[in-house]
Every structure is written in structure tokens, then in C-alpha cells.
Amino acid sequence: MTKPSLQILAVTLCFALPAGAASLSDPFATEAVTPPRPSPQAAGRSAGVPCAREIPAAPLTAIDAVDLTLCNNPQTREIWAAARYQAAQVGVAQAAWLPNLDGRLGSSRLWSEQRNYNSTSAALTLSWLVFDSGARSASGESARQLLAAAVATQDATVQSLFLSALQSFYTAQAARAAVASTTEAERAAREGFSAAESRYEVGIATPADRLLAQTALSQATLNRIRVEGEARNALGALASVMGFRAGQPIELAAPPAGQPDAAFAQDVAALIAEAEARRPDLKAAEAQVRAAEAGVDLARAQGRPTITVSAAPTWAEVDRVSANGGVVGVTVNLPLFTGFDTTYRVRAAEAQVDLRAAQRDSLRNQVALDVWRAYQSLTTATQSLRTTLDLVASAEQSERVALGRYKAGVGNVLDLLTAQSALAAARLQRIQAALDWYVFRATLAQAVGALDYSLLEPAAQGRP
Structure with missing residues (x-):
């Protein structure tokens, strides 16, 4: 490739990530919209009393x-x-x-009566639903x-x-x-x-x-x-x-x-x-x-119709001969029936x-x-x-x-x-x-x- x-x-991919993403574990910052855990303080308790795990003796x-x-x-x-x-x-x-990004790796050994050789390939596929x-x-x-x-x-x-x-x-x-x-x-x-x-x-x-x-x-x-x-x-x-x-x-x-x-x-x-x-x-x-x-x-x-853009650069090597390629396309899906x-x-x-x-x-x-x-x-x-x-x-x-x-x-x-x-x-x-x-x-x-x-x-x- x-x-x-x-x-x-x-x-x-950099442009696709949301601006101001909090972290890779929560890129859409959903923690910010999650309500706090129910507690006395969350229910309006004025005094900052820690949660007790046992019934008090008092x-x-x-x-x-x-x-x-x-x-x-x-x-x-x-x-x-x-x-x-x-x-x-x-x-x-x-x-x-x-967008979705998928990777694919392949390796195989081919043989016949005339000769044996190895085949290796790699590809990345990017697909993006734009409409x-x-x-x-x-x-x-x-x-x-x-x-x-x-x-x-x-x-x-x-x-x-x-x-x-x-x-x-x-x-x-x-x-x-x-x-x-x-x-x-x-x-x-x-x-x-x-x-x-x-x-x-x-x-x-x-x-x-x-x-x-x-x-x-x-x-x-x-x-x-x-x-x-x-x-x-x-x-x-x-x-x-x-x-x-x-x-x-x-x-x-x-x-x-x-x-x-x-x-x-x-x-x-x-x-x-x-x-x-x-x-x-x-x-x-x-x-x-x-x-x-x-x-x-x-x-x-x-x-209703959808439009998807895709790109897939590829690389392959067969019997020590390598080749690079790829494909870029637009797919329009029209649900007719x-x-x-x-x-x-x-x-x-x-x-x-x-x-x-x-x-x-x-x-x-x-x-x-x-x-x-x-x-x-x-x-x-x-x-x-x-x-x-x-x-x-x-x-x-x-x-x-x-x-x-x-x-x-x-x-x-x-x-x-x-x-x-x-x-x-x-x-x-x-x-x-x-x-x-x-x-x-x-x-x-x-x-x-x-x-x-x-x-x-x-x-x-x-x-x-």
C-alpha cells in the first residue's frame, strides 16, 4: 500500500472524529449527559455527608x-x-x-506439479454513509x-x-x-x-x-x-x-x-x-x-435512498511480484420495492x-x-x-x-x-x-x- x-x-478519519472528543474511551462525551449516581447530595442534601454502608449505632x-x-x-x-x-x-x-474502516490481510501457499509459490495480500476498506x-x-x-x-x-x-x-x-x-x-x-x-x-x-x-x-x-x-x-x-x-x-x-x-x-x-x-x-x-x-x-x-x-462513498487501497504479492491498486466508488441504494x-x-x-x-x-x-x-x-x-x-x-x-x-x-x-x-x-x-x-x-x-x-x-x- x-x-x-x-x-x-x-x-x-481525523476529520471524521467529533470536535472536542473527550477520549477514545468516550469520544462523544456521553459521560457529560449521564446523570449523577443517586445519592443524598444529588437529591438536594445540603450537607456533604458521605454514604454510610452500615446502620449507625446512634x-x-x-x-x-x-x-x-x-x-x-x-x-x-x-x-x-x-x-x-x-x-x-x-x-x-x-x-x-x-465512516467505517476495515482491514484485511491474507497469506496463502499455492502449489502445483510445475511450481510452488506464496501469495500475500492486504487491503483497507473505507465506507462512509454520506446520505x-x-x-x-x-x-x-x-x-x-x-x-x-x-x-x-x-x-x-x-x-x-x-x-x-x-x-x-x-x-x-x-x-x-x-x-x-x-x-x-x-x-x-x-x-x-x-x-x-x-x-x-x-x-x-x-x-x-x-x-x-x-x-x-x-x-x-x-x-x-x-x-x-x-x-x-x-x-x-x-x-x-x-x-x-x-x-x-x-x-x-x-x-x-x-x-x-x-x-x-x-x-x-x-x-x-x-x-x-x-x-x-x-x-x-x-x-x-x-x-x-x-x-x-x-x-x-x-x-428511502442512501448514498455511500467507499475507498479501498490494496496491495498484493504473488510469487515475489508485488502490485498496488485500489478502488474508489459511490453506491446509491434505491429501495424500489x-x-x-x-x-x-x-x-x-x-x-x-x-x-x-x-x-x-x-x-x-x-x-x-x-x-x-x-x-x-x-x-x-x-x-x-x-x-x-x-x-x-x-x-x-x-x-x-x-x-x-x-x-x-x-x-x-x-x-x-x-x-x-x-x-x-x-x-x-x-x-x-x-x-x-x-x-x-x-x-x-x-x-x-x-x-x-x-x-x-x-x-x-x-x-x-
Whole structure:
């Protein structure tokens, strides 16, 4: 092969490489468009906290639970891998704009009755698709839109994991509070049983009173055992969502002092409009529609003409006689008849656009419903939170009066048991109301597409 031929090929390839290519390992700089790996910092964490790989021995806060979830939950690795895959597909689409260079070497030994000789050959083949009726442009646009969908899906998954971490944490906290409440109810039932037994021993209470009090104590003990089991399950679920095996010891931090701030946005229509603009899953659905539209252009272009330029310098040596040569050509491909393949490819691509558009519209309706339900649930939880404060206060006073009257001999055991049962129920309702408020506040933020670390800051306790 002559030196001028090699120089021509080298110059051609240099001009073909993209300007500003990062490196040969990533000449199209797809790393620059790849989203960062899900982490607390990528989700808006203000403090630069490194990812912990173990559950801390210190009491776990809600922020700690979210940090561990975003660092260790396998779903974060899954969605990041999907985004990196789609970014690489953008590089694949861009590679179609460059020429292909193939090399071929051959060596053989030939013999016959007259003589034997060696044959050696070498060739380089350069082919460049210079016109394809827009197929490469459509393929590149589809890859870019699918990358945008993958990035938005990653954001949506991060918010979903954020919500799952908060739900599991608040559920575990509520379960622990329920254990304390049922333990206190068991103590009160034991005190009532002791009072009934004392009255029975002095002859001022019937055996029925004593049996009723004993039954109430057994029921309170059973409730405490059941709630303790639920608390252990809640801790196991929390460990799982944080990316650890269930059964690891977890110590929860105490709930925030004071009462939750019940102030939040009142305009549900504005929240729905904000959700339609911010929800990452809706952005992903819109990108899927645009990718499908690019697929229609690609299907049409695949049935249209293409032009390819090729060059192939060659060298051969046969029986010590060498020769140089080459070929330069232009190939025009005109698809005259493809058995209606293009027709049905276009029809299928257009149906895919309709499918993606319908899925996007369905999701938009679901987004509005998610916001509406979360808003109404938060409103109900806020009202319940206020009501349970009065409920617990009145139930505590009623229980104290009933116990005092029974000990003084002027009350009956049914009044005492009724008051104790009402107090235990009121305390559990208070715990459930607080759990609902924290969970639905986070759910509303996720429904709007605004769930991040600002929700856990003290100044934002009342913001949905």
C-alpha cells in the first residue's frame, strides 16, 4: 500500500472524529449527559455527608433513613445503570455518522506439479454513509429522548424511594409509640385489677368484678404483645428499604418536640398545575412520546435512498511480484420495492406514538388524582390531629375520675374498664393521626414532584 493512500485515510478519519472528543474511551462525551449516581447530595442534601454502608449505632433520624436508602437501596443502582445504558445508546447513534474502516490481510501457499509459490495480500476498506434520508438524525433524536426519559425516571424513582424511607421510618416510630401506649394501658389495667382484687378480698366487690378486671388485664397484655410484634416488623421493613437485611438492630430517634405545624397550601388547583410541570414521571412519559415520533421518521427514512462513498487501497504479492491498486466508488441504494415492509414499519411506528401519547395522558390524569387524594388525606389528617388532642385529654381525665371513684368504693368496675378502654383507644388514635399527618405530608410533596430534603428541615415542617 502506498504512503499517499495511508495519508489520505488518516486525514479522512481525523476529520471524521467529533470536535472536542473527550477520549477514545468516550469520544462523544456521553459521560457529560449521564446523570449523577443517586445519592443524598444529588437529591438536594445540603450537607456533604458521605454514604454510610452500615446502620449507625446512634439513634436514627428521618434524614438518616433517607440518606441510607439513597446510598444503599439496590433500586438506585438499577436506575443509574439504566440511565448509563441509555447515554451509551446516544453514543451508538452518533457513531453512525462516522465512516467505517476495515482491514484485511491474507497469506496463502499455492502449489502445483510445475511450481510452488506464496501469495500475500492486504487491503483497507473505507465506507462512509454520506446520505440516508434522515435516518441517522431520527435515530439520534430517538436516543436523546429516551435518555431524557431515563433521567426523568431516575428522578421519579429517587422521590419514590425518598417517600418509602419516610413511610417506613414514621411507621416504625408510630409502632414504637404504640408499644409505649399499650404498655401504659396494660399498667392501668393491672392497677384496675389490683383495685378489684382488693375490694373482692374485703367483700365489697363481686367475683364478676374481679373476673372482668382480670379479663381486661389479659386483653391489655395481648394487645401489647401484638403491637410489639408489629413494631419488630416495622423495623425490619425500615432496614429493608434502607438496603439492609431485616433483623439488624435499629434505634430510632425521638419524635420532634411539640406538635406538627398544620399549615400548608390551600389551593389544590395550583398544586395540580405544579405537579403537571414538575412530576418527573410525566416528563419521562412526554420524552417517550417524542422518541416515538422520531421512530416514525426513522421508519420512513429506512425506505428511502442512501448514498455511500467507499475507498479501498490494496496491495498484493504473488510469487515475489508485488502490485498496488485500489478502488474508489459511490453506491446509491434505491429501495424500489420492499414487500411493503416500510409501509407496515411506518404504520407500527405511528401506532407507537398513539400508544405513548395515550399513556402520557393517562398518567397526567393519575397525577391530578394523586395530588387530589394526597391533599384530601392531609386535610383529614390535620383535622384528626387537632381532634385527637382533645380526645386524649378528655379520656385521661375520665380514666382518672373512674379509677378514683372505684378505689373510693362509689364507682363500678364497668365504668372503670370503659374509661380505660376509651383512653387506650384515644392514645392509639392520636398515634395514628400523627403518623398519617407525617406520611400524607410527604405523599403530597411526592405527588407534586417536590419531595426533597427541604421537607425535613425545621423551617419547612408545614410545607407539603
